[in-house]
Amino acid sequence: MIGKEIKKIDKKIFKKLIIPFYSPSSVVPIYGRGSRIFDQLGKEYIDFSSGIGVTSLGHCNRLVEKSLVSQSKKLWHVSNLFVNEPAIKLAKRLTSTTNFSSRVFFSNSGAEANEAALKLARYYSNSIYGCYKNKIISFFNSFHGRTFFTVCVGGQFKYSDGFGPKPSKIFHIPYNDIKAMRSVIDYNTCAVIVEPIQGEGGVIPAKIDFMQELRNVCNKYQVLLIVDEVQTGMGRTGKLYCYEHYNIEPDIITLAKALGSGFPIGATLVNKKISEVVEIGIHGSTYGGNPLSCAVAETSLKIINSKKFLLNVRQKNKVFIKEFLKINRRINMFNEIRGKGLLLGMDLKNQYKSKINEIILLSAKEGLLILKAGKNVIRLLPPLNINDKDIEEGMFRLYKVLKNI
Numbered sequence: 001m002i003g004k005e006i007k008k009i010d011k012k013i014f015k016k017l018i019i020p021f022y023s024p025s026s027v028v029p030i031y032g033r034g035s036r037i038f039d040q041l042g043k044e045y046i047d048f049s050s051g052i053g054v055t056s057l058g059h060c061n062r063l064v065e066k067s068l069v070s071q072s073k074k075l076w077h078v079s080n081l082f083v084n085e086p087a088i089k090l091a092k093r094l095t096s097t098t099n100f101s102s103r104v105f106f107s108n109s110g111a112e113a114n115e116a117a118l119k120l121a122r123y124y125s126n127s128i129y130g131c132y133k134n135k136i137i138s139f140f141n142s143f144h145g146r147t148f149f150t151v152c153v154g155g156q157f158k159y160s161d162g163f164g165p166k167p168s169k170i171f172h173i174p175y176n177d178i179k180a181m182r183s184v185i186d187y188n189t190c191a192v193i194v195e196p197i198q199g200e201g202g203v204i205p206a207k208i209d210f211m212q213e214l215r216n217v218c219n220k221y222q223v224l225l226i227v228d229e230v231q232t233g234m235g236r237t238g239k240l241y242c243y244e245h246y247n248i249e250p251d252i253i254t255l256a257k258a259l260g261s262g263f264p265i266g267a268t269l270v271n272k273k274i275s276e277v278v279e280i281g282i283h284g285s286t287y288g289g290n291p292l293s294c295a296v297a298e299t300s301l302k303i304i305n306s307k308k309f310l311l312n313v314r315q316k317n318k319v320f321i322k323e324f325l326k327i328n329r330r331i332n333m334f335n336e337i338r339g340k341g342l343l344l345g346m347d348l349k350n351q352y353k354s355k356i357n358e359i360i361l362l363s364a365k366e367g368l369l370i371l372k373a374g375k376n377v378i379r380l381l382p383p384l385n386i387n388d389k390d391i392e393e394g395m396f397r398l399y400k401v402l403k404n405i
């Protein structure tokens with residue numbers, strides 16, 4: 001049975017059938033439980049990647065599975081031509097997790113959540129102030145998704161070049177640069193979109209004075225502040241949302257990744273004044289707010305949004321840091337470890353920069369799944385409920401790889 005599957009699914013078949021946007025690992029996972037994954041050969045891996053920050057409650061979490069199965073026996077999909085119970089329940093729970101948000105739009109991914117945020121920001125500015133208040137400010141190295149609007153707003157041009165004319169009035173400035181931010185935001189600015197920690201860009205946290213001054217300047221020029229919490233939200237940084245570390249209130253936040261624990265869902269949470277300019281029909285989605293995804297997301301949110309759960313995330317951060325320091329004392333390959341909670345970036349010294357893909361490959365061989373961010377950062381996004389033993393074992397596997405580099 002297992003032997004047959006190996007012949008059936010491998011990278012060669014992938015290459016033949018799937019449009020090659022990706023070059024996936026040769027590991028073919030078929031089974032997951034908690035923070036462990038098993039491949040076709042039955043080989044076991046510790047998962048420090050969580051499907052890029054998605055399976056934050058571990059693979060096949062029992063309570064999440066229960067809500068999926070239970071909803072799957074009632075109603076899967078009706079479209080937004082109808083109201084459905086799970087969507088209303090999730091909306092109620094989500095909007096009550098923030099002070100600023102009064103309403104939510106559901107979609108299916110992070111890119112779509114940001115697409116809706118940016119469209120809504122433009123629509124709001126246009127309705128209230130007129131068509132000249134349309135500038136969107138974003139940051140170099142930022143990542144906001146792959147729809148054409150969001151990828152053009154993102155600050156990595158290798159992702160947006162080659163697709164023809166880009167939407168205009170999008171401006172990029174250096175991250176954490178207060179001076180640049182003050183000089184570019186003006187009365188013609190509609191919105192700023194920012195990741196509180198740049199995830200894909202290298203696990204770079206926003207500085208506290210930068211975020212607070214950004215909020216001040218946005219207030220001064222009546223600019224909407226969109227905080228992209230797609231990767232940093234849902235408890236990843238030890239608070240439900242990362243912006244809470246900064247003592248600011250956004251106008252819009254976007255969520256996806258861990259919101260559905262692996263079931264696709266995105267959400268755009270907006271304040272009252274934005275939701276009030278919206279007219280019926282100006283935006284939409286067939287799947288958005290689908291009962292299955294909303295039932296699963298409500299359970300995920302219920303589990304994550306507890307003081308005890310979030311405190312545990314902050315405690316696990318300390319276990320990782322301790323293990324990291326132990327390793328780096330022996331091999332001295334890293335400049336530093338960055339991030340908050342369980343969004344961690346280990347910054348490789350210059351001389352090991354070219355080795356990062358090899359490190360990821362050898363780690364998989366050693367039974368450990370890790371991620372890259374930027375050019376020289378090993379990114380860890382373990383399940384938020386990982387236990388100490390799995391952290392120690394995973395870091396030991398990483399050490400075994402690194403000491404031979």
Ligand SMILES: *Cc1c(COP(=O)(O)O)cnc(C)c1O
Pocket residue numbers: 108109110111112114143144145146195199200228229230231232256257
């Ligand atoms: C992953 C990510 C996105 C895109 O999410 P998709 O679900 O892949 O569309 C957007 N913003 C941030 C910060 C992300 O990390």
